[in-house]
Amino acid sequence: MSTTETEVNIEEIMGQIRELVLARKMAQGGGQAMNLALGGRRLPPAFYEHLYQAGLSYDQAQVKLYLSKTSVPVVGPLLQWLREKVHQLVLFYVNQSAAQQINVNSHLLQALSILAEEFEREDVKRDA
Amino acid sequence: MREEIHVSRFMLHVSQPMKVAFVTPWYGPDLPGGAETEVRQTAEHLARAGLEVEVLTTCIKDLYADWGRNDHRPGVEVINGVVVRRFPVGKRDRTAFDQVNWRLMNNLPITAGQEKTYIEEMFRVPALYEYIEGHKEEYVFFFIPYLFATTYYGAQICPERSWIIPCLHDESYARLGLYRKVLPRVRGLVLNAEAERQLVAKFFGQDDRQRRVVVGMGVGTDFPYDAGRFRRKYNLDAPFVLYAGRREGGKNTPLLLDYWRRYGRPDVKLVLIGSGEVVVPAGLEDRVVDLGFVSLQDKYDTYAAATVLCQPSLHESFSIVIMESWLTGRPVLVHGDCAVTREHCQEANGGLYFTDYEEFAATLDYLLDHPATADLMGRQGRQYVLANFRWEVIVERYKRLIEM
DSSP states (O other), X not given: OOOOOOSOOHHHHHHHHHHHHHHHHHHHHTOOOOOOOOOXXXXXXXXXXXXXXXXXXXXXXXXXXXXXXXXXXXXXXXXXXXXXXXXXXXXXXHHHHHHHHHHHHHHXXXXXXXXXXXXXXXXXXXXX | OHHHHHXXXXXXXXXXXXEEEEEOSOOOTTOOSHHHHHHHHHHHHHHHTTOOEEEEEESOOOTTXXXXXXXXXXXEEEETTEEEEEEOOOXXXXXXXXXXXXXXXXXXXXXXXHHHHHHHTTOOOHXXXXXXXXXXXXXXXXXXXXXXXXXXXXXXXXXXXXXXXXXXXXXXXGGOHHHHTTGGGSSEEEESSHHHHHHXXXXXXXXXXXXXXXXXXXXXXXXXXXXXXXXXXXXXXXXXXXXXXXXXXXXTHHHHHHHHHHOOOTTXXXXXXXXXXXXXXXXXXXXXXXXXXXXXXXXXXXXXXXXXXXXXXXXXXXXXXXXXXXXXXXXXXXXXXXXXXXXXXXXXXXXXXXXXXXXXXXXXXXXXXXXXXXXXXXXXXXXXXXXXXXXXXXXXXXXXXXXX
16 A cells, blocks of 8 residues: 655654553552653564563563462361462462563563664664 | 467457456445445446446345345346346255354354354355356456355355455454365455455465455545534534444444543543444443434534544454545544554554553543644545545556456
């Protein structure tokens, strides 16, 4: 399909909007907003959107305790206490691993952002 | 002598131009629906452009009728310059079909045997297939859409002369093995968007030998509209977001209403036009204006008066309403998970898209707070439609396909 010459680039606007959404979500979750590249002309729009979606969920790897109630009579509460302890132990190890994964995710996202920004700078230099 | 015969045959061939046949399960001048509108308007515009166009169809009235009943008389009639040949349907096992179809509608797996039942018991129209077999040398066939028995059986009769206009969606039906026997084997596929081409590659594989041509749908571009007339008639001066189309779960209207419930700008209204029942959530009565089914002129006026048209549907193979909104100079807001509408937005730079509530609210805020940019997006959308989907452009694309 042929496109006409444009005066507004919606991907640039989507980049601004995503920055805003990301900052709001970080503020709601008490986290630190990451400086992600969320728009540019050099890479396809899908790249920035993947980066944005990853930015929204990069720290959602930790697992919460989920324990269904037992209906076993008499010894039920004791059984529940035991199950809870076992679950907590599993969560302790899983969440340690998850924390490391979040750290890796954060570094990867920042590295990709640096790379995207570098591409943009190269384009600006070439155009100049 | 041999050469003379050869030449005279050639002369006969060129003096009798090929007829074009659209094969579709039902046909009528006022049938609603995307594929129904596409086939009717394309056939009529090609006929007006001087091509010999026919429609081969069944005697079923429409999608909602009993597919085992002949509502129309078999035979030939001319509708708006197009010759329509109707063929009778026979008896079918509706219960067996419904059982399998229910599983497909609920995304449940089915066996090869159930696939066979599904296609055999959909509707039976052997006279149509006999006609195609007997007259295949006279036509170039366009089967629309991919889903129906008319396409499955008809396109297998002479695949070398058959094009399919699939109107493909990412749905359980597209995953059935039976369509893999048909779609990749015909002469070519006529697609409505680049995103549909990618969907075809996903379901039926990449095939560089098969012609897969993005044509799109034609849109009438010279309709009058008047935003002021709408505001006077409906006494609505507030800025508003417009939803136009069938109001139903399949079009994601409930999602839009849910988002609207959460969206907290009391100065902005949501206006709904179109068919189907809509339940406005409690507390939203003064922020949602349901106009129901409106006249064509009112629809165009409403587009022009809207701040933005919202198209939340995930399953669009083209979306006429987006094009019509752009033609009146208004931008659009679409669901980012619908590859087709999003592609249109990106190609046209004619609107924004959202994938969750936070993006919906932020994109809508942007359009409301930047009216000059929103106007510019609308104008860019209009340019895009005029460049790509005027009927003259579409007719030329079809003519090239027919010559391929």
